[in-house]
Amino acid sequence: MFCYQCEQTYRSDEGAGCAGSKGMCGKDAATADLQDVLLHVCEGIGQYLHRARALGATDVEADRFVLYAFFTTLTNVNFNAAKFVRLIQTAGEIKERAQALYEAAAASAGKAPEALAGAAAFVPAAELNGLLAQAAEASVKKDAAALGEDVVGLRSLVLYGLKGVCAYAHHAEVLGEERDAIYEAVEHALDLLASGPEEIGPLLEEALALGRANFLAMEALDAANTGNFGTPEPTQVRVTPKKGKAVLVSGHDMKDLCAILEATKDKGIDIYTHGELLPAHSYPKLKAYPHLAGNYGGAWQDQQREFAEFPGPIVMTSNCLIEPQPRYRGRIFTAGPVGWPGIRHIDNGDFSIVAQAAAALPGFAEDAAEETITIGFGRDTVLGVADKVIEAVKAGAIRHFFLVGGCDGAAPGRNYYTDFAEHAPQDTVVLTLGCGKYRFNRHDFGTIGGLPRLLDMGQCNDAYSALVVATKLAEAFGAGVNQLPLSLIVSWFEQKAAAVLLTLLALGVRNVRLGPTLPAFLTPALVDVLVQKFGVLPITDAKADIEASLARAA
Amino acid sequence: MFKVNLVTRDGASLVFDADPSDTLLDAAAKANIFLPAACREGGCGTCRVTRKAGVVALGSYSRSALTDADRAAGDILLCRAAAHSDLELTAPFDKAVIGFSRIPERRARITDVGPAGAGAVRLVLRYEDDPTHGRAAEFIPGQFMELTLPGTSITRAYSLANTPNWEGTLELSIRLHPQGAFSAYLAGRAEIGDVLHVKGPQGSFIVDDGSQAPRWFVAGGTGVAPILSMLRQMAELGDARESHLFFGVNTQDELFATDVVEELSKSLPGFGATLCVWRPGPDWSGFAGTPAEALAAALADSSTRPDIYVCGPPKLIEATEAVALAGGVPHDRIFSERFSPA
Incomplete structure (x- = not known):
């Protein structure tokens, strides 16, 4: 593996990057390599979609898949190697579909389709060992010796920036907000990365284009959140627990939080937000649920201690997940792009099992002294x-x-x-x-x-x-x-x-x-x-x- | 006082102090590190780890729990070993099975008890709700519970066959031993509604989630219980990797849980099963022989080098390890749990 996408990457006198059997985030080498392969196949999808779009043909399902696939590769999202083997196979099928779309669009336009090389021509192996053997050609570092660290670093900036755009756009998409301009920008960036860019200028330009696309993605997500849940308003949020059965919801996904509130309403179960879901309390339609009780704990890096002490089930709806510890391994669930091997995943929006778990677990025995903070500006x-x-x-x-x-x-x-x-x-x-x-x-x-x-x-x-x-x-x-x-x-x-x-x-x-x-x-x-x-x-x-x-x- | 550094299968490092007068198991417990162990008397091998550096004194133990070859390779039993220098140890289990608080002790009520093939019993318990733990049955598939015989201080460890659940259900498959105190209770006096004292979950026999290899499981008799739990969990998680169960009994009438195996065949993609009868009757059309023999035949016919999980009597473990090693499976990809008549 080689990964230096996050701030905590291993740094030494010899250079930076996680390159051992496991990254600093806990991601193992096989998972890291499979993520590289998945991104490479997505670049191939982008090559075809980009050209098809220029001819007036689009495949929004393929675009949505790319958003989701990229999101799974963010830091602290998905650690499940088996999931990536399946995602790569799906990506391979979507790439073939995108190729067919492009070739049909070219034929309709009376043009000869380009025979694309690189990621577009890459055929992922059918099984794990074959995929791991292919990982070297998908690594961000593959051209470091030939092109130098500046080009590789700038390519990485584009790739990692693209991951962020995809993650935000995915959050918006699941809430019903999509922007063609975002998909166009994503396809453009994928196509550029697939072309093996060697010049600083176009890469820097692409990074800025992604910055603009990310503004659109954040705007779409803002529209999605406010459109579905109302305009945030100043709100006092309890940050200490109340006596009773409890569920903790972490990550960023307000749709999942809303589904959990629905699945647990009128059952005597309190819902607590964690980490980046704190702002949910300021959205009128979410705060209208009387059992949205408060916020528990702090930022993601403290979760191993905080989750261990939480007396109910925990749902991780997006980043940041770190290795579930023994004391809560059986009662943490993942949803959306998140995953950890051996941890139960909910991918159909049905959170009834979380309500069952909350009822079966002890909950908070006592009220803690009330403390609040004000959010919602x-x-x-x-x-x-x-x-x-x-x-x-x-x-x-x-x-x-x-x-x-x-x-x-x-x-x-x-x-x-x-x-x-x-x-x-x-x-x-x-x-x-x-x-x-x-x-x-x-x-x-x-x-x-x-x-x-x-x-x-x-x-x-x-x-x-x-x-x-x-x-x-x-x-x-x-x-x-x-x-x-x-x-x-x-x-x-x-x-x-x-x-x-x-x-x-x-x-x-x-x-x-x-x-x-x-x-x-x-x-x-x-x-x-x-x-x-x-x-x-x-x-x-x-x-x-x-x-x-x-x-x-x- | 010496420093002990124990590195788990998944790479976590745990450091604790050990006094030479304590077993390593007790020394770890004093540091609130509760390492996997079952009999605590050198009889089961649950607490076996490998000594990489340092000196230990080893008390008496059963050769079925620690063979001479294992010992020569550096293996020790935490329940029988005391530190006589700083120690470097590696464990064949993950950090996930190590407790950092006292093992829960709870009450559970019998909701079902009945035969599971000839000579074995299926016992189903349900936790009573309690303020500290609620009623959830939280464990890792492959782990066991320690049950206390009502009205006595006699305890026995039995593996769970179901998966973690929120109803508080514990399902156990228990072989009856003619002279066994617990067996006498289960075969004669146990009734629905009886309350048992249970301590757990415990044990380190769990699947290696970090491995992507196919999983082949070898079970003898009620040793299939923890393996059914693992397979059921794989079905719940939608784990599509190749998996195979070699389940052996002595005679056909001892077979049980075949309905569970059939259900797994439908619900677990990539799953296959070989039922093995050592001394079959004339109407037996399945594999005749031990599950270790069935494993040997399957390894010979396949290029797959799976992770092997084996649970059953010591002789089955030894035979399976020999067959797997001969079939090219590395030693560190063979995971076992022995059980012996108590």
């Missing part, structure tokens, strides 16, 4: 008080906005984000999103002129909401986003965050401080491009970075 809520905000900025009551958001993780350097948020001066507002917020969202930030100083905007994909707010405020001030007293302090861990970063770059948003460490696939030369061309700044020390941000605004 999506774009509509914030823009609803835009006049007050603008007035406060003009009057000097609000000096600066810090968006401290993104992923959390286990790396020790991540206390930077706690320090940053908690040391931001009292005349500044901290916006947050993603699971990085758990490092400071129980801290009392106080208020400015009646507005909370900490505004939780939602999940990582609600970066869309933040961008809409920033754009509207910039309009109100008659300035550009980069002229606003706004700094973005972004923590990344996996590929959704990589896609969000590409969106920020594509939209020309500068003043992004990125950490806790920079992606291992970005070589010094590539980092230099990000710094010089896009104004990306690696994080340093929290207090120094706060001062530097404020000095820029002054």
Whole structure:
């Protein structure tokens, strides 16, 4: 295996990347290799779909499959090698279908179809050992010796950014929101990757195109979430348990959460959110369920301890899953793209078994002392008080906005984000999103002129909401986003965050401080491009970075 | 006090201190690490691990639990070994079967009891609801429960044949032994509604989820119980890999659970079964011989090198290991659980 897609990848003096029998995430070498092969076959699908689309022919089922397949390969999503053997066979069949679609479209247009090489011509082996033998030709590193690390790193940036786009687009698709422009962009990126690009320029351009596609994907997901569940509103969420039977739902998928709420209603079972599902409490149609009781625990990296102590079933609807421990292995379920060998998977939306499990497990024996936090500051809520905000900025009551958001993780350097948020001066507002917020969202930030100083905007994909707010405020001030007293302090861990970063770059948003460490696939030369061309700044020390941000605004 | 580092089959490293006056099993328990064990008297081999470095003192044990060849290869029994230096150990089981809190002790009521072929009993229990554990039956297929004979302190370990469930059901297949105290109870006095004290789940005989190889299972008599649990779980998870059961009994009238095997044939893709009768009657048309012999024939006919899971009496384990090794299956791909008359 070789994998360096996430922030926790193995780093040593010899270089970065997980290349042993198991990755730092717990993914074994066979699974990692099979994921590479799956992505390679998907590139072949993309080659055909891209050309078919140019001739007016599309296959939306194939596009949906690519989104799902890519999502399964994100960090902390699917660890089940057997699942990948099956997915690769399906991908091979879809590739043949895409080829037929393209050739028929070419014939209709009176054109001779191109005979495609590379991934399009790749035939996956029928069984495991054959597939593992093919993995080398699908590895991100395959051309490193010939082309150098810069090209390989930039290809990786495109591939991993594409994974993030696919994951967000899949979340939106399952809730009924699709965009042709996203599928077109995905196919384009797959086709480019399949062509074995060797030039920095087109790869960088593709990365930015994916950043734009990711903006569309986040917009589609925003439309999907608000369309299905209403507009987020400020909401007090209980963060301590109540006595009674309980289910814990983690991941990002609000559709699954809604199905679980339905499956457990009127049964005396409380539903708790975990990690990135905290924002669900702010959606009117979800919070209307009286048994949506609260949020339990913190960010994903603490799950082995927290899940062990949770006295009911646990459902993991999307990333981030880490190895289920003995104490809860029998009562954790996976859904959607997630999987772990030997763990029960629910793929038909029927969560009745979760209700049965909750009834059979002990639940919380006692009420804990009630504690709450306030969430639900999506774009509509914030823009609803835009006049007050603008007035406060003009009057000097609000000096600066810090968006401290993104992923959390286990790396020790991540206390930077706690320090940053908690040391931001009292005349500044901290916006947050993603699971990085758990490092400071129980801290009392106080208020400015009646507005909370900490505004939780939602999940990582609600970066869309933040961008809409920033754009509207910039309009109100008659300035550009980069002229606003706004700094973005972004923590990344996996590929959704990589896609969000590409969106920020594509939209020309500068003043992004990125950490806790920079992606291992970005070589010094590539980092230099990000710094010089896009104004990306690696994080340093929290207090120094706060001062530097404020000095820029002054 | 010495340092013990035990590395599991799936690569987890567990470190604990061990005093030379404690067995390694007890030393681990003092550190809240509850390692797989059953008889705790050197008789069953459940707690067998391999010593890679360091010195141990080994108390008395049964040669069926630890053969001379195993011992020469570095194997020890945690329940009989004490550390006399720092130790490096490797375990043939996953971290998932290690407990980090006390093994649950609960009450369960008999809901069904009846014959399972000649000389064996099928016992079905249901947990009573309790505030600490609820009523769920949580275990890993292949594990066993320790049952206490009502009104006594006599305990026996029996493997579970069903899969984890939320109704709290525990299904056990138990061979009756003419002089056995528990056997006498089951054959004569046990009634629906009786409450038994049960301790578990325990045991390390579980499938290696990290392996993609086909799984072939070899069972002798009621040794099929944990294997049925594993196969039923594979069916529930939709595991489509090749799997095969070689299930042997002495005489035809001892066969049981054939309905479960038939159901698995329908619900588990890639599954096949060979029923083996050692001393068949004239009307037996299936395999005549032991399941180890059936395994030898199948390995000779196939290029497959599966993972082998075997459960049954010590002689069946030994025969199966010999056949599998001769058939090209590596030693570390053979997983066994011995059971002996208590």
